[in-house]
Amino acid sequence: MTITGKILIDGEWVEGQSGTYQAVNPATGEKLEPALSKASSDQVKEAVAAAEASASKFRRSSLSQRANFLRSCADEIMALGDTLVQRAMVETGLPQARIEGERARTCGQLNLFAETVLAGDFLDVRIDTALPDRQPLPRLDLRYLNQAIGPVVVFGASNFPLAFSVAGGDTASAFAAGCPVLVKGHSSHPGTSELVAQAIAQAVKKTGMPAGTFSLLMGSGREVGAALVTAPEVKAVGFTGSFAGGMALIKLANERPEPIPVFTEMGSLNPVVLLPKSLEDNAEQIAEAFVGSLNLGVGQFCTNPGLVLGIESPALDQFIEATAAFLVSQSAGVMLNEGIQQAYNEGVATISSQPGVAKRAVGESQENKPGFCCQPTLMTVSASAFIANPLLTEEMFGPAALLVTCKNLAELLTAVKSLRGQLTGTIHTAVGEMVDYDELIDALSQRVGRLLVNGFPTGVEVCHAMVHGGPFPASSDPRFTSVGTAAVYRFLRPICYQNYPKELFPEPLQDSNPLGIWRLINGERTTTAV
């Protein structure tokens, strides 16, 4: 496979009609070949029309057809081989092991959604059988199942060029639901995006899915992104990125004649609470693991631990010292692109100049390094200054953290209660310690999607039990996760069939339960026939 610079509309690779651009190697600042073309808003309309024209057939594909398609996507991505890995590395500055790991995760995710589709639980089938003799009124036969909501727009994220991009979790879960997908690829890794789109296009053909099941549109967020979100046929949007970017899409979606949901995952501070005994026992080890998590992937994770809270004590001082000592030896890594580098530097400068904030330690300087590098940074602030200044809860995307020192438990509780919604919250606790902090833990749990103990939030397992989401502004809708199999719920809506001819039911609703799926029949969970 080679990169052509074309975009994919209705199964055809065509030149985008809004000019060209080139990707940039963030490790060197050099432009990469070939030139890539950008979609026009007319081309967006074509792609959306193709998605709509394919929606009914794809929605009504059998569970096994859809599972085959998902698996085929994974196979075709692996078949891209080293071409994909090399291009992703050069476009993102991420090392080979990380890209290969992310590819494994991406394909594993597609295969897990294939299993999820076959299991059929996501359909939430409910059957209430007719009660013709019920008094005062008979009950008619009623059958409920979740079905695809319609065409979905996915915005690729910069920080996961595979797992949160063209064939990432949003795309995989929308396909699992039976929704055609229109991807607005991220300009930070356009060649990678095209290669993955080639793989999906192959899978569409090989498994006989309609051509409009998948399109790739490269171009500007303002032109292509806005045209996609405002297209009447589009029924939902998935987005991982900045707060400003997410809110702009939500605004567009809310102003449509038919408003649609935009599932944004907009980052987070991911607070880490250090309980006193835990620090007394393990300050050094926690500090080492913390710095590892903070600097992993050059800090470019949505779950990067950017905020630490502890109660003043010699052990907390020891933790700060140890963290500082580990941090100074960290090198200045290459960020994903120039814009992210610039935002990081500005963010650190802003936070560190706030009243009461002290820069406590920095790693290697990015000055005199080629490309878009950044300096790991630890800052400290008192809880009173933190609570008084909402600006200190702004995310710095990259390897920077703010440590909040609290005078006592009451101040720690107030600081936690001052937080807005977060993707994750972490507690470090000695054995048996947590039970004495019920109000604190409860307050933290109400502000997060994932609550974790004695670990760090980076590393988001793709499984059934994952929640990657959380109260606003971590995500736009805390009722849904964007990672894990429950992510499919975002793209489904229930429909109820009343007194419907039995011979016309889709398989999941048929009396005999030919798929052998779990169903709720008259309130009982069962795999038996009606």
Added chain:
Amino acid sequence: MTITGKILIDGEWVEGQSGTYQAVNPATGEKLEPALSKASSDQVKEAVAAAEASASKFRRSSLSQRANFLRSCADEIMALGDTLVQRAMVETGLPQARIEGERARTCGQLNLFAETVLAGDFLDVRIDTALPDRQPLPRLDLRYLNQAIGPVVVFGASNFPLAFSVAGGDTASAFAAGCPVLVKGHSSHPGTSELVAQAIAQAVKKTGMPAGTFSLLMGSGREVGAALVTAPEVKAVGFTGSFAGGMALIKLANERPEPIPVFTEMGSLNPVVLLPKSLEDNAEQIAEAFVGSLNLGVGQFCTNPGLVLGIESPALDQFIEATAAFLVSQSAGVMLNEGIQQAYNEGVATISSQPGVAKRAVGESQENKPGFCCQPTLMTVSASAFIANPLLTEEMFGPAALLVTCKNLAELLTAVKSLRGQLTGTIHTAVGEMVDYDELIDALSQRVGRLLVNGFPTGVEVCHAMVHGGPFPASSDPRFTSVGTAAVYRFLRPICYQNYPKELFPEPLQDSNPLGIWRLINGERTTTAV
């Protein structure tokens, strides 16, 4: 129990501080005693603070405690006896049988949610156990469950003074989820609202729920309603009513610093499609049943069939004749209040004056009848005129219908595709006929929450398989129903516990599965222990 005119805040009945008003008997236009007090915005703040203060305890109540509370609500409503029935009748103009039936439905609904709570399926528990030896990285123990989203505001609807009001489906499902509820009672049946609130307040006390679990606030939508929706502690809103009212709440909720979901059910045309053979066989019977459904409850149902579509034929003419004949004998019933009567009259006047629309038949005139009565009305229009005029898809809330005559199947298909989202869609079909109309049925199914065959949409079963919702503007979010046990999903959000101390898990997540609920353990649906 007597009506005091007070409002309920944090378990205390107090005088509202924004003046008083009186309910009106719509059958006579007379004001009803006693005077009732309206909440001030400060009182709203008190009630919201009480809900927030109760949220943690109520959220963490055990499933059996919560089920007991729901059942107790039902028992206490029944214990109000004839006082409730008589007051509801005089405030709404609805007959005794209807009010008693609605009371049975309301209490049955509370009891069904109690069963749903005990079954525990709504928690969607997912457990992925630790894989310490997995390569390249171990997996940590991950456990997922749905939990209450926080305080919920419910707006009582005018047309169901019990089943969609103070203790209606929104309240019952929010309680089932573990969310405190703040009800803004409807001014059309304030005495009824207070009586039901007295019952819930009793249930709160008897079952030991925290006092802020439930509050009743009467007053204006603009003052009390807006103060509730914009209160920062409130996390979701349930509303059944007009499009304008629903959209105003959505706008308020979207403009909050933390936007929240507003689940609005904003009515619908509920299109009925008459397939040709069905009409040939049964024009007369269908017409009779149609008029019965259209005029049921004086047409004041969200699922009232206000739009009928058929292909021109002698059988369709026969259907129109028969419908007209049945309609003229229908009496002018009492509407719920003066505003609804006025809106109905204006709606019928507007629609009937559109190009191509003909008034085909009317029932008894409301002129010279006491109170707020209305005249049943049938209008006809050609499909071409219908498709060309979006105004003809406006709902007329009351016993009025528009019948669209289509030249052929293609025109019928175009007319169906021109429809916006609907709560229901109905098909009348002869045996085996539907299979030849796949594209039409599929197009209709994509525009509705409930698709029903050979019946009429009025009469919404409260059960597991019901969907009362649908694509916008029938509801604000087609992914959720407001009737049936799946309504609980609106008020839940998932949380994931990672590597959490086993002794601190809530019951549904404990290894031994003490509640015996269905869980997904490593991808397998089971009730066994971990």
